[in-house]
Amino acid sequence: MTDSPSLTTPLDPKEQPILDRLLATRDKLSLLKQDRSTYIKSQDVLDLYEQVIEQVHLLNIIREEHDKPLEQNRVDNVLDDCFQLISLFFLTIGRNNEAPAVYSMTSTIRRLLDHLKEAAFYSPKDLESAGQALDSMQVTLKRGEESHSPHLLKLLRNRLDTCRQLLSALQLSLADLSLELTPTYERLVSILRSISAANTRQKFPSGEVQGFQDQLREIQATMVDGKFLAENSTTPAGQNVATELLNRCLKWSDIVLERQGNIDERFKPTYEKLCSIRNHLEKLSITQAWSLRETDLYDYQRQLDRIDESRVNGNFEDSLGNKADLHAQRTLLYLIRRSYAYIYTLIISSEPVSEALLPVFNQLQTLRRCLLEVKRSGGVSSSRELYPYSMKLHSIDDMRIDGKFMVGADIPEGQGSVNSLLAECFDLNYELRVEAEENDSPES
Structure with a gap:
């Protein structure tokens, strides 16, 4: 796994054991991410999360002793990788509303805001969406004050503050734009x-x-x-x-x-790689509910980070140090920005449900859409037409044990969301049946 970005600041010898432990934890996270034989279990993620938090605590002690709280070296690179992965794992296990899940989103929003500033064109709607996401993350951090490490919360608050400063600067640039224009x-x-x-x-x-x-x-x-x-x-x-x-x-x-x-032949390999990333992310955005494991986004993030950070003073350069022409420069930057935008959309639309429950959750979402469409189109002429929906709902309801959806002996995250959706589907089905029976009655 490649660090991103690469830093060459000399490493304090006391930090070496921390680096070694973080590297080992990152390897475990990477292996867990690649394992498709079973769903990700909450406890596996929480154990690795605690290991990372412990190293953060030790690192802070060392740097405070040497009065170097803002030091940046390879330890910070690997730590960023660990937090990035853990953040995506929290989304994968359905713990979207907990502080660690915020980390990956702050990284993506920071990239997007940096690119909007560089591009010097964006709509008020772009900034409104980013502002709403930051407000939501602020609420998540507030909620996590009693349950998560103060070291993590401080780190996340600093990242949010950086994003807010960038957002404020962008909003200021559009301050003179009138409502008429x-x-x-x-x-x-x-x-x-x-x-x-x-x-x-x-x-x-x-x-x-x-x-x-x-x-x-x-x-x-x-x-x-x-x-x-x-x-x-x-x-x-x-x-x-x-x-x-x-x-x-x-x-x-x-x-x-x-x-x-x-595009200029010198930059065609980079162009083709970015097109491939963009196309894969676009496909994921269409099939997200059925095919996305949020941790898959990590590899796309890191590939984009490395390409983005390979620029020299903002410019793409060839192997001889010659700058890209305007067409190549803007084309490559568009692909990077579009890819980050897809990642942003995929993260904010992630459901607070463990991947173990996603098949059931997705089936219920489909049923809900179908029932709403039937309702919008005037209902059914006979309650018999609702038979397939009723059968499917009862088959899903029968999967529960004591009101919970179990996987073996485990109770995956997201029970509330799935049960709420199931109840909504039953209510819709009942309303349609009552309406159909009333229409069929002799009095009507």
């Missing part, structure tokens, strides 16, 4: 991203990109004397922000149409 600005953001997505298709869609460019020309044609006007013909605030983005969109569309999806 916001719809136009958001449309420009959407078009720019759509052009970038088309630019990375296996077969370049010239007509589609030309269509986006035509939309940009239409937006440009609405300007009067180089300014966007509101409906009452006034000049709303935020002209520079919107105009700069429009010009950027037009320039990018020209470059993309000229290159026709052909």
Whole structure:
């Protein structure tokens, strides 16, 4: 396993035993992640988590003694790997609402916010989503004050504070954007991203990109004397922000149409690797409920981290140190950002249910969607039509022992979520049956 990033700060000899133990723990976490023969058990994860926390405590003591609380070396690299894996394991076992689960999300949001700042274009909705995620994580940390190590909580609070500072700076950049100009600005953001997505298709869609460019020309044609006007013909605030983005969109569309999806050969291996990562994550986002084990995201995160950190002063360079041209630079950065965005979406949409219960949970979600659709379409003409749903619900209900879904002698996490969903499905089925019977009655 490769550390990311690589740090060369000299290591204090007293930290070597800590590094050795963390490396051993990371190996155990990695082996546990790869084991597909059974589901991940909570106790296995908690034991490894406690081992990592113990090493954090020892590390803090050593660094406080030497007055080096902000030291960064290989120990910190491996520690980050351990926390990243443990965080994803907490999601896998369904303990999404506990403090350790926050770690991986802070890493991903930090990456996304850094990239938004670098790209210098984003919509208010992007920032709103990040803000809501940070607020949710703050609540999780508050809830965990009595049950988790203060060392971990302090680390997570610092990571959240860093994300909030980045978010505040990004919000400030859009502070001058008026409400009247916001719809136009958001449309420009959407078009720019759509052009970038088309630019990375296996077969370049010239007509589609030309269509986006035509939309940009239409937006440009609405300007009067180089300014966007509101409906009452006034000049709303935020002209520079919107105009700069429009010009950027037009320039990018020209470059993309000229290159026709052909990237500089020097950067093609990196491009193909990023396309592969993006495509795998996109597929996971579609089949997530049935195929995702959250710990699988770790390998994608680390691959992206290494590519992202290989840049020199923000630029991709070839083996001779020559910088990538604008087309290659923006194309590679788009793929990195899109991949991080998929990881973000996969993490926040993770259900608080152990993977052991996911098959049942997913079946119930499907049943719920079907029953809601039947209800929306006017119900059923006869209670007999509900027979397949009733049979399936009762077969799932019969799996419970004393009200719990068991796997062997284990009681996996997520019992509340699964039982709540089962009860909701029974209620929907009952409402539909009563309605059908009322319609069938002689009085009606």
